[in-house]
Amino acid sequence: MYELTMLKSALADGTAFRQCTFEVFARRLQNERRYGVVAGTPRVLEAVTDFVFTEEQLASLTFLDERTLDYLRGYRFSGQIDGYREGELYFPNSPILTVRGTFAECVILETLILSIMNADSAVASAAARMVTAADGRPILEMGSRRTHEAAAVTATRAAYLAGFVGTSNLEAVYRYGIPGSGTAAHAWTLLHINEDGTPNEEAAFRSQIETLGVDTVLLVDTYDITKGVQTAIGVAGTELGGVRIDSGDLGVMTRKVRQELDALGAYNTRIVVSSDLDEYAIAGLRGEPVDSFGVGTSVVTGSGAPTAAMVYKLVEVEGHPVAKRSRGKNTVGGGKRALRTHRATGTAVEEVVYPFNAEPPTFNNLNVTELTIPLMRDGEIVEGLPTLEESREYLAKQLVTLPWEGLALSKDEPVLSTRFVGFDAQ
Amino acid sequence: MYELTMLKSALADGTAFRQCTFEVFARRLQNERRYGVVAGTPRVLEAVTDFVFTEEQLASLTFLDERTLDYLRGYRFSGQIDGYREGELYFPNSPILTVRGTFAECVILETLILSIMNADSAVASAAARMVTAADGRPILEMGSRRTHEAAAVTATRAAYLAGFVGTSNLEAVYRYGIPGSGTAAHAWTLLHINEDGTPNEEAAFRSQIETLGVDTVLLVDTYDITKGVQTAIGVAGTELGGVRIDSGDLGVMTRKVRQELDALGAYNTRIVVSSDLDEYAIAGLRGEPVDSFGVGTSVVTGSGAPTAAMVYKLVEVEGHPVAKRSRGKNTVGGGKRALRTHRATGTAVEEVVYPFNAEPPTFNNLNVTELTIPLMRDGEIVEGLPTLEESREYLAKQLVTLPWEGLALSKDEPVLSTRFVGFDAQ
Known part of the structure; x- marks a missing residue:
């Protein structure tokens, strides 16, 4: 409901069509696990494509004005989504999805995107540990x-x-x-x-x-x-x-x-x-x-963690980074991309997050994997995204790149740290 | 899948049309809580009514023979369901739902019934504790x-x-x-x-x-x-x-x-x-x-208990009680009903479970509430079942009947015990 009341207010005060960037990320890994598994991305893309309002549904939204109902009647997401592919590993503050478009078209996707990502990633993150345990x-x-x-x-x-x-x-x-x-x-x-x-x-x-x-x-x-x-x-x-x-x-x-x-x-x-x-x-x-x-x-049920605790936050408005300052819930403003560095042996070293529109930082003696890929362009799902089978194989290969302690079952810190490069102190 | 392989085997060996009774119950309350809340019953009844197989689905069941596919093509549940009303409290071994019909028509409902009852009851059981806490x-x-x-x-x-x-x-x-x-x-x-x-x-x-x-x-x-x-x-x-x-x-x-x-x-x-x-x-x-x-x-997420741990077990075949003997998973055979006794003050005393077709036991100086009500007859939902609003009011009243320690948040035994009366030693 707050998505639609915000839409109503934004259509009224003229902010509805500001260009915005929203980001999906997790502040922490559940149950002090060492890595998380991104899952649900293809389901999100399909759900966003199919996200429309029927006349019957619109008729039930009695708290909205005609302008807002008209907007919803014609709604189709026409923006851009970039992010981690399904089966990718994630860590606290990994920019898992970056959703760009007008405030209006992006803000009403929060619940849809998060419910899918949180449910699917919770199961995949638990299941991957079981697969490791089954040896x-x-x-x-x-x-x-x-x-x-x-x-x-x-x-x-x-x-x-x-x-x-x-x-x-x-x-x-x-x-x-x-x-x-x-x-x-x-x-x-x-x-x-x-x-x-x-x-x-x-x-x-x-x-x-x-x-x-x-x-x-x-x-x-x-x-x-x-x-x-x-x-x-x-x-x-x-x-x-x-x-x-x-x-x-x-x-x-x-x-x-x-x-x-x-x-x-x-x-x-x-x-x-x-x-x-x-x-x-x-x-x-x-x-x-x-x-x-x-x-x-x-x-x-995600083995003690039935949700992945991912959030969907506004990080950029008309090119300006924005971030809340609530205690314990600070965020870094601005759209983001990420890469992961690997030693020549293949072992992962760290995740590096950098501004969405910047050139990637370079590294000596380390291989670099870009983690952020295009997923949706102008409301259309990018062609040639990995299939479920391909993502399954990809994940299996990624788990092998973790430092050995990353696959232990006991509670600990995330096995890779996430470093922010190229952001102003905020 | 095992529901349908069992159906296939039962149609082959002639046991498919034995009259059976299946029972939904929980062996324990999650997280050592003191009571559980039954939820999802109306959703189960609707789902059972709507449970049919499309031609497209049947075409995907390549492991079945023509006889089984024919059975599924014409499937509509035509049996009886009795049980606890939505919003009723439950305890370990409360006979929450009793499903009667042929083995064939009952066995293929396990996943449907349990997924709904477990999901909804998990949320309601957690939510009721929050409502109490909010005072x-x-x-x-x-x-x-x-x-x-x-x-x-x-x-x-x-x-x-x-x-x-x-x-x-x-x-x-x-x-x-x-x-x-x-x-x-x-x-x-x-x-x-x-x-x-x-x-x-x-x-x-x-x-x-x-x-x-x-x-x-x-x-x-x-x-x-x-x-x-x-x-x-x-x-x-x-x-x-x-x-x-x-x-x-x-x-x-x-x-x-x-x-x-x-x-x-x-x-x-x-x-x-x-x-x-x-x-x-x-x-x-x-x-x-x-x-x-x-x-x-x-x-x-059910506040630490995302599922209610209810199971769906065959308890009676052609009038004979049946029960498995697995260690730690013993069950009492035979169809069951339950009643709850109350003091004159309204305080609940215990739950008494008795054979489905027996007369209810009588009690001196205690009021008796029948917990088992008809929910479905010959595949049709019984008319006049409580609405969501009525069940909400009912639950609020039931919580007041618990002994005072029943509403405490800390871990403990179930606040009411369940006594079996009129069953042979098995």
Whole structure:
């Protein structure tokens, strides 16, 4: 609402068409993490392109005057967006997006842009840590039931960006082409009872094998895990694809189940574990015979940081830098670009932020990567932006460039610092 | 995906049309809170009614056979749903929703039902604690930018259910009729600069007053708060509606600003505070001259508990109770109803859960409230269910029935216990 009341006031006092620059950045990394992952950029660009007001919506805006309603009726963003590509790493004060246009056209995008960037980056930032913790073993996203029904779909996308290999969410499969995965829940085993109501796990397993094939994953912990594994191999034979364990002490259980599978000759049957895993639980299972992980709640809720705390701030008006002076919330005025320096080995050294219209600073003996790329020109999405797959590969490569302590899970300072070059003291 | 692979297997082995009962419940309250708030029920009922598969979606389900696709093509839920009304309190093991029908029609609703109930109940459960902490002073929801763009709208609804008085989210105003609120951000003040680029806070305030009237709320902390307040009253006069403070030590600042406003004769100018408030920060401001609160991030993210941890479990097949035996995840089989007992004074005593088809147990000297009501019959939403406004009033009344320690913010056991009566030892 304040976006539209500001628009109304700005149309009235003549400031609506001042050329402005807004910036998306984060003052800090959540939970004292060491890096953040930019996600949601393509969704932002599409949402900005589609951001229009219907007559029905306009009719509900009874606090606006005719001039403002007219403006909104014809609204289409026609400005410029530059910023970090999706899958890029970010740190406190990284200028993640720079949005330029009139005050009127930029100010009403705040909530749209931030809600997408904050939600998607929160998930990707958590998911990347889980992928690191899994140390090469695949992770499936299966958290749809633990977040808003629409957020579930985009959370899956962000987790895949960060290196998850698949998802249980079929809408994400349909919409984004992410590999799907899923076999059975406990309900499947519980459904199979004898006529007297007693459990019949064997019938459940037999039916699942018949329909989904011997390569399926059987959920073995509905009753007794040891018996469950025995029954599973009894029914499926030693070529069973996998067993899933969703409860108990996963370290102890996976060792026991691996021994049991091996003793039964099912050397190739994989062990899938789920049950409230987060990056720490995954790391704790690093030495155990786990073949893949299923992660739900913790990834869709950002593992303790469900939002990325990005803000959208006015930093420049008609070429003049502007900045607020609120205690603890100081900002640096002026439009910005950023680059990252790397040693010859590839290791990242620091992020350098410089004025949007300045020449980039130069560095001796360091390689330079420009982080700010054009994303939208005159309201049109720039062609040839990276696909989800490309951004996924890009992120994987960027993580390798961090100094080794950057991938540790414990709390610490951001692993790269951000230096401002070429700004006046403000 | 596993919902549909289970459906495929069940259609193949003949179990798809077994009469089943699924139950939504929570094993625990998040963050050791003392009660939870049921929210999302009407959204679930609508979503279940609208849950169909398009031809385009069906074409993407390449892992299904023709029989399963045919089933989905004709799918409409035709079963029964009973459960807690929206705005009801819940505790561990409360049977929040009971879904009855064939295995096929019930099993594919898990993700849909849980994603809505978990998201909405997480927000409502956090918001109710903030309302208690605010002790009668109004709270506005303004967290849209800190959660997924669609989750923002329903989070607003859940916060309003829990007693928030309004929102900055216009889509929620439009869709749910929640009162809207919003005036200006820091960008508004920053936009108003002189030709040489120096700040002109006075111009920003003057323009806002001219457009929005003297009853508006001016944001006074962009530069220096003391000067900001002085400028605000200088421009607006002593009848200014309010000032908002969004940074700094809010306790100290509100006292200083109140003194300043009073010294300027603006006795009726309200003080609105925002800036990362949660229930604890609100409680900490109880003794300060705050007139209303704006709450963002913490409410839309459930204040540390972004999901309600509700699960959807098969509890009955063809009249037989079923339950899994996984360690730490035991459940009680069989369909269930619940009632709550109250003393003559109105204070709640306990929740009693009994078999779905049994007569309710009776109690001497205690009043009994049935918690389980019919919500859907043969796939149709029951008529006359409470409106959002009615549920909001209902919740406010229920909170008063809790033993006094139930409204404390600190961690503890659930304030009411849940007793199972009439179930066989399983």
